[in-house]
Amino acid sequence: MQGALTRYRIIAWIVGVVLIVLVVVGMPLKYGPSGNPIVVETVGPFHGFLYMVYLVCSFDLARRAKWPFGRMVLVMLAGTIPFFSFWAERQVTRHWVPAAEPALSE
Numbered sequence: 001m002q003g004a005l006t007r008y009r010i011i012a013w014i015v016g017v018v019l020i021v022l023v024v025v026g027m028p029l030k031y032g033p034s035g036n037p038i039v040v041e042t043v044g045p046f047h048g049f050l051y052m053v054y055l056v057c058s059f060d061l062a063r064r065a066k067w068p069f070g071r072m073v074l075v076m077l078a079g080t081i082p083f084f085s086f087w088a089e090r091q092v093t094r095h096w097v098p099a100a101e102p103a104l105s106e
Contacts, residue, residue: 004061009089012078015054016085018047023082054079061092 026039055076062072078088
């Protein structure tokens with residue numbers, strides 16, 4: 001399960017950063033006085049692809065951690081709200097993943 005958690009944490013941060021770039025930089029450029037949509041046109045589809053990867057990683061972690069359906073959906077939706085994926089990643093790491101999982105020593 002540690003691998004699934006690591007994959008989730010990495011993609012949560014990447015999706016969060018790309019979404020912030022899209023909202024903080026791209027949207028003002030597109031709808032501001034310049035009307036330049038280049039950032040939205042390039043970063044938007046990239047965020048969409050990364051969000052699909054985020055969903056897969058979230059589902060994988062939720063399945064391995066045996067989360068209830070509602071918790072899984074909330075974590076999956078975290079990639080759609082700016083800054084929320086960072087908070088969700090922190091909450092998942094601190095509270096939702098069992099800390100008592102024994103380490104494999106081989």
